[in-house]
Amino acid sequence: VPRTHFHLQLEQLKDKLLAMAALSQQAVExxxxxxxxxxxxxxxxxxxxxxxxxMAHRNVDEMAYELLAKEQPMAIDLRFILSVIKINADLERIxxxxxxxxxxxxxxLRVPAATLPVDIAAMGxxxxxxxxxxxxxxxxxxxxLAESVREMDDDIDHMNRTAHVDLIQVMQKSPDASLQALNxxxxxxxLERIADHAxxxxxxxxFWVRGADVRHQLAMAE
Amino acid sequence: VPRTHFHLQLEQLKDKLLAMAALSQQAVExxxxxxxxxxxxxxxxxxxxxxxxxMAHRNVDEMAYELLAKEQPMAIDLRFILSVIKINADLERIxxxxxxxxxxxxxxLRVPAATLPVDIAAMGxxxxxxxxxxxxxxxxxxxxLAESVREMDDDIDHMNRTAHVDLIQVMQKSPDASLQALNxxxxxxxLERIADHAxxxxxxxxFWVRGADVRHQLAMAE
Numbered sequence: 001v002p003r004t005h006f007h008l009q010l011e012q013l014k015d016k017l018l019a020m021a022a023l024s025q026q027a028v029e030x031x032x033x034x035x036x037x038x039x040x041x042x043x044x045x046x047x048x049x050x051x052x053x054x055m056a057h058r059n060v061d062e063m064a065y066e067l068l069a070k071e072q073p074m075a076i077d078l079r080f081i082l083s084v085i086k087i088n089a090d091l092e093r094i095x096x097x098x099x100x101x102x103x104x105x106x107x108x109l110r111v112p113a114a115t116l117p118v119d120i121a122a123m124g125x126x127x128x129x130x131x132x133x134x135x136x137x138x139x140x141x142x143x144x145l146a147e148s149v150r151e152m153d154d155d156i157d158h159m160n161r162t163a164h165v166d167l168i169q170v171m172q173k174s175p176d177a178s179l180q181a182l183n184x185x186x187x188x189x190x191l192e193r194i195a196d197h198a199x200x201x202x203x204x205x206x207f208w209v210r211g212a213d214v215r216h217q218l219a220m221a222e
Numbered sequence: 223v224p225r226t227h228f229h230l231q232l233e234q235l236k237d238k239l240l241a242m243a244a245l246s247q248q249a250v251e252x253x254x255x256x257x258x259x260x261x262x263x264x265x266x267x268x269x270x271x272x273x274x275x276x277m278a279h280r281n282v283d284e285m286a287y288e289l290l291a292k293e294q295p296m297a298i299d300l301r302f303i304l305s306v307i308k309i310n311a312d313l314e315r316i317x318x319x320x321x322x323x324x325x326x327x328x329x330x331l332r333v334p335a336a337t338l339p340v341d342i343a344a345m346g347x348x349x350x351x352x353x354x355x356x357x358x359x360x361x362x363x364x365x366x367l368a369e370s371v372r373e374m375d376d377d378i379d380h381m382n383r384t385a386h387v388d389l390i391q392v393m394q395k396s397p398d399a400s401l402q403a404l405n406x407x408x409x410x411x412x413l414e415r416i417a418d419h420a421x422x423x424x425x426x427x428x429f430w431v432r433g434a435d436v437r438h439q440l441a442m443a444e
Contacts, residue, residue: 068304075291078290171397171401172398172400186408
């Protein structure tokens, strides 16, 4: 019976983590929309969301610590709880990166719109897809799905590098648009970092599902 | 006798973490020097150092996981091992940020030097001091020293914001220097993120030394 209670608590921990994931994913989507639509209210929303994310982050962490301290779990359960702690940290950092995008969006409100050679919408969708799949792979303990997230990372790295080069050209040729171009460079970098965090989450899911040896192999292959 | 053996292993874990910290701190210092002195060999060194950091990161993580699985530690020892896992992750990210600085330094080698309104040397020294103190507070289990690191974070945030504003002016007025200015913006941001990681490490040291309740208070005060 105590094991049953323990496994109920593990389910609760997972639910808390999924709520945290929902907040982080929402932060990314709202921050990108705020940036694209020049929407001040969405910027404010992302700020308020950030406080909710920080509270959810502490909640998950505290529950994970309590389970480790009281239940002394072994093997797969221990791996699961340690993965939750790591995934939780990545989700919190996704929130930080979204805040950074919202701050750039706020700065953009004060200057005219500029047409720039970067598809922030596509990068945002790609990053958001990666988080969604990583979370799905966690819910379903689906290692192949988690692997597909890792494969998606190259595309957004490429988008970011291309944007970086193209936006430098804008700065050099159109100094009037340099503030807008700088904010686009930073936003593209933030989205690339968000994708890195989604990749970390996917790696932790694989570690949880398959065990430490595979994690080591993955690390070796990087 | 088994507890003695366990505490010896905890000491070994700490030593491994300190070696990891030394690599990360070196990465920051070499990356900043590479940037300031336009030194290609230092860029290469940071790249190679990155591989060593990733290996040290996995080593620490694996030992921490093993101790959790085999020893089922309680209270202060559990808190210590969980802090090591978190500090290790922050040190690894300090390595990532240093790599990003080295990449900007490499790009700078291909363009003329420009005099810019940003003191990267001062920011680098400040960030490096924060890491050094955070590691010192870990070695000596010194919570007040860790708190002093948290207080140092405001200064570098301020430096970064000032640099951001001043460098936008450069981009707008001197488009020929916009690539150099962009790289300076990104490097200043990287150093500010490195300082954030040092702050996280200091917070984890306080959590380890004083316990979860204080960590919660700190979080509330943020």
